[in-house]
Amino acid sequence: MRTKRSRRMPTALVAASLLAVGVLAACSSSGGSSGTQGRNVPDVPMATSVGKGEGELNLIVWAGYAEKQWVKPFEDKTGCQVNVKIGNTSDEMVSLMKTGQYDGVSASGDATLRLIYGGDVAPVNTDLVPNYATVSDFLKDGNWNSVNGQMYGIPHGWGANLLMWNPAKVKGNLDSWSAVFDKSSDYAGKVTAYDSPIYIADAALYLMKTQPDLGIKDPYSLTEKQLDAAVGLLKDQNKNVSEYWALYTKEVQAFNQGTSVVGTTWQVIANVINGGSKATVKTVLPKEGATGWSDTWMISSQAKHPNCMYKWMDWIITPKANAQVAEYFGEAPAQTKACDQTVDKKFCDTYSALDADFASRIHYWTTPQTQCVDGSGDNCTDYAEWTQKWQEVKG
Amino acid sequence: MSDAPPAGRKTGRRGGVSAFFASKRRLRLGLLLAPPMTWLVVVYLGSIVAMFVSAFWTVDSFTENVVHQFSTVNFHTVFTEPLYRKIALRTLGIALAVTAIDVLVAFPLAFYMSVVASRRLRNLLVVAVLTPLWASYLVKAFAWRTLFAPDGPIGWVTGGHGPDYGKATLVVTLAYMWLPYMVIPIYAGFERMPKSLFEASADLGAGAVRTVRAIVLPLVFPAIAAGSIFTFSLTLGDYIAVGIVGGKTQLIANVISEDVVLNQPLAATVALIPLVAIVLYLVAMRRTGALENV
Numbered sequence: 001m002r003t004k005r006s007r008r009m010p011t012a013l014v015a016a017s018l019l020a021v022g023v024l025a026a027c028s029s030s031g032g033s034s035g036t037q038g039r040n041v042p043d044v045p046m047a048t049s050v051g052k053g054e055g056e057l058n059l060i061v062w063a064g065y066a067e068k069q070w071v072k073p074f075e076d077k078t079g080c081q082v083n084v085k086i087g088n089t090s091d092e093m094v095s096l097m098k099t100g101q102y103d104g105v106s107a108s109g110d111a112t113l114r115l116i117y118g119g120d121v122a123p124v125n126t127d128l129v130p131n132y133a134t135v136s137d138f139l140k141d142g143n144w145n146s147v148n149g150q151m152y153g154i155p156h157g158w159g160a161n162l163l164m165w166n167p168a169k170v171k172g173n174l175d176s177w178s179a180v181f182d183k184s185s186d187y188a189g190k191v192t193a194y195d196s197p198i199y200i201a202d203a204a205l206y207l208m209k210t211q212p213d214l215g216i217k218d219p220y221s222l223t224e225k226q227l228d229a230a231v232g233l234l235k236d237q238n239k240n241v242s243e244y245w246a247l248y249t250k251e252v253q254a255f256n257q258g259t260s261v262v263g264t265t266w267q268v269i270a271n272v273i274n275g276g277s278k279a280t281v282k283t284v285l286p287k288e289g290a291t292g293w294s295d296t297w298m299i300s301s302q303a304k305h306p307n308c309m310y311k312w313m314d315w316i317i318t319p320k321a322n323a324q325v326a327e328y329f330g331e332a333p334a335q336t337k338a339c340d341q342t343v344d345k346k347f348c349d350t351y352s353a354l355d356a357d358f359a360s361r362i363h364y365w366t367t368p369q370t371q372c373v374d375g376s377g378d379n380c381t382d383y384a385e386w387t388q389k390w391q392e393v394k395g
Numbered sequence: 396m397s398d399a400p401p402a403g404r405k406t407g408r409r410g411g412v413s414a415f416f417a418s419k420r421r422l423r424l425g426l427l428l429a430p431p432m433t434w435l436v437v438v439y440l441g442s443i444v445a446m447f448v449s450a451f452w453t454v455d456s457f458t459e460n461v462v463h464q465f466s467t468v469n470f471h472t473v474f475t476e477p478l479y480r481k482i483a484l485r486t487l488g489i490a491l492a493v494t495a496i497d498v499l500v501a502f503p504l505a506f507y508m509s510v511v512a513s514r515r516l517r518n519l520l521v522v523a524v525l526t527p528l529w530a531s532y533l534v535k536a537f538a539w540r541t542l543f544a545p546d547g548p549i550g551w552v553t554g555g556h557g558p559d560y561g562k563a564t565l566v567v568t569l570a571y572m573w574l575p576y577m578v579i580p581i582y583a584g585f586e587r588m589p590k591s592l593f594e595a596s597a598d599l600g601a602g603a604v605r606t607v608r609a610i611v612l613p614l615v616f617p618a619i620a621a622g623s624i625f626t627f628s629l630t631l632g633d634y635i636a637v638g639i640v641g642g643k644t645q646l647i648a649n650v651i652s653e654d655v656v657l658n659q660p661l662a663a664t665v666a667l668i669p670l671v672a673i674v675l676y677l678v679a680m681r682r683t684g685a686l687e688n689v
Contacts, residue, residue, distance in 0.1 A: 118458030
């Protein structure tokens with residue numbers, strides 16, 4: 001089967017290279033350094049009116065934020081057909097938003113500023129969102145969802161990352177993150193953790209309480225030395241980890257199968273597990289406090305269905321819908337009037353939904369920058385470095 | 396790439412179209428090759444070249460927007476960070492282990508199918524080997540996750556001492572997934588081998604071991620090498636099964652898939668590692684004559 005070999009391949013390769021370079025060179029270029037310091041927010045126009053719905057809406061959401069109980073009535077009312085893409089991590093959401101194929105996103109605080117300064121989202125005209133008026137005041141004009149007094153989204157709800165365990169496999173009631181850090185060897189091979197660089201903040205928060213001499217004041221503002229300490233703690237934890245989870249169904253499965261018995265979680269995951277029959281789990285907000293999220297619905301700067309997105313942003317903070325999503329996910333609703341609509345009448349008390357002081361004790365996800373996000377200086381480690389360290393932790 | 400039929404063939408009547416093309420050899424060839432070459436050059440090679448070019452870019456470390464400026468910083472990172480070397484070596488090790496296991500399983504199986512089994516049984520075995528390819532990749536991966544679960548069949552048989560999700564479970568799962576890609580080439584290799592060689596070898600007094608070593612292996616080796624190209628390259632690129640049954644194990648493709656989200660240019664640079672590995676592997680295998688057996 002010897003045939004004469006083609007000598008043409010190099011030509012083809014060169015042609016392909018030229019083509020690719022040409023296409024790529026046509027793309028625009030941008031530049032900049034780390035952090036918001038000295039940055040300008042890209043000039044993205046803001047909507048001035050909301051017209052008729054476009055019939056479709058493409059959303060990127062956290063798992064549990066778009067269930068049919070409150071999506072179906074929205075579709076019936078507005079005629080906007082909702083297509084949902086679940087984002088497993090903030091990083092994934094930012095990356096998906098950059099494709100320009102989605103109209104909006106339920107962004108956590110570690111995604112919002114990246115999206116705003118990246119020009120991926122548009123400012124939101126809150127006058128066009130009637131239900132915004134009764135949103136909790138402490139969620140308005142925050143440093144994670146607004147720039148220069150301009151809101152870039154509509155607050156959705158907030159909550160804390162919790163410690164979850166399987167009482168059938170873990171003795172006693174846990175009340176400290178030490179179960180997954182210093183004492184994780186008690187559950188060797190059965191510990192789980194959230195698979196994202198932002199999880200470094202959980203370790204930093206634990207060190208902030210247990211090793212005061214490290215001088216950590218804020219889990220998102222870490223100097224090189226403090227970051228190394230947190231990474232060291234996570235590397236020790238890694239020895240006892242069975243699996244990391246980013247896909248929430250993976251944690252559900254791991255607890256159901258018993259391959260994980262203790263780890264960090266969201267309330268919605270515990271609800272799903274306890275709703276099934278394979279395992280029972282407990283959750284707690286440990287005494288060291290917790291990292292958490294404050295989520296904001298943002299509209300893409302390239303939204304193809306902006307009217308539907310505005311209608312959605314108003315719908316999701318109607319008292320009824322906001323109560324439904326808050327109870328389903330297990331978080332405090334942003335809408336103050338939602339507290340009258342919850343099935344469990346004590347729900348808002350349980351989640352301290354209206355308690356600004358309580359809300360301030362949760363360390364909300366935010367994007368680490370060289371300009372320390374707590375304003376303590378300019379010698380902090382940025383998210384790119386956290387990303388690299390996180391890969392090192394997993395080895 | 397067989398030769399085109401001679402242009403001046405005079406037998407039979409021609410339709411208008413074939414008459415038109417009969418004397419235009421270059422046009423004919425061009426039309427024949429245009430669609431596949433467009434696919435190969437523009438879509439396939441083009442995307443690889445685009446990836447190579449983007450490996451020289453960076454991202455804005457805050458907004459993660461791609462910065463289109465020439466820089467070799469990604470290459471510096473990949474070559475100097477011990478992390479990447481560690482993960483690359485781990486990936487190669489697992490790819491080689493999977494390949495070795497598949498050879499050990501596929502060789503006797505293919506031998507039995509081709510040489511020993513009756514015609515009827517042979518057909519049944521071919522069907523049995525190929526059937527798993529019809530099942531979804533995810534179904535198979537999750538099936539193995541269930542098999543290895545602490546309360547699953549393997550845990551039950553071993554009294555709860557089955558392996559935890561990790562490298563061992565990953566190697567077993569991948570070896571299972573890619574087994575058909577090894578069995579079929581080796582089986583084809585046996586099929587091409589004249590069976591009279593076995594008799595000749597026996598007549599000359601060689602035992603089974605000697606026959607395998609001196610006759611079978613040299614003749615079938617190119618087929619084994621061909622199968623190994625599949626098992627090796629498929630393992631290098633896998634990250635989904637790794638996430639399902641690999642526990643906390645990271646392979647090179649996991650790092651790439653994570654970097655695609657956070658730092659696309661770095662992902663492109665890391666993606667060159669398996670690309671180089673497989674090109675080197677192909678070059679090595681070409682010497683064995685494997686490429687004529689794929």
